[in-house]
Amino acid sequence: MFASENDGCADRIDGIKSTLRVVPDFPKPGIMFLDITTLLLDPKAFKDTIDLFVERYKQKNISVVAGIEARGFMFGPAIALAIGAKFVPLRKPKKLPGEVISEKYVLEYGTDCLQMHVGAVEPGERALVVDDLVATGGTLCAAMNLLGTFLL
Known part of the structure; x- marks a missing residue:
């Protein structure tokens, strides 16, 4: 999605995904809330998230x-x-x-x-x-x- 798989992008995305938490029925019944606060607790996953966006958009003016x-x-x-x-x-x-x-x-x-x-x-x-x-x-x-x- 962000770059070729040869540069470790897929590994970084998998690492980011592993830090996310799904909270059922929040803020109301039937909603499956994707909590990113757990990602913020992991400095590597947080940095990888920022880096992937930067790599994708730094040359897009x-x-x-x-x-x-x-x-x-x-x-x-x-x-x-x-x-x-x-x-x-x-x-x-x-x-x-x-x-x-x-x-x-x-x-x-x-x-x-x-x-x-x-x-x-x-x-x-x-x-x-x-x-x-x-x-x-x-x-x-x-x-x-x-x-x-x-x-x-």
Whole structure:
């Protein structure tokens, strides 16, 4: 997925997968929650995770790494620094001071909203969105809509 199997990529991915924990019925019955906090407890798996993203995106002219609250904040800043991009937090309502734009979205267990500072991204910039997983795709679509408001 990220590189050829000859460079140890598959081994690193297997190591990362082995640190993840599935929590059934969280935050509500029927949800199988993929917990990444166990990955963060393993420095090698955490570093391998960041390194794989950096290897994939360092030559892609990314100027913005947008991290979705809250798990995107755990990986996004490190990736942004390593590839020479700025980090833009996409936050839940009323967490960012100043002028923001908002985008509502549907979750598998309700609705929510993301906000971003006006002026955080400029037309022509190229963005990478970082979150922990894609479930329904609602959060990712909201992030893309927020970024697309300014990037187009």
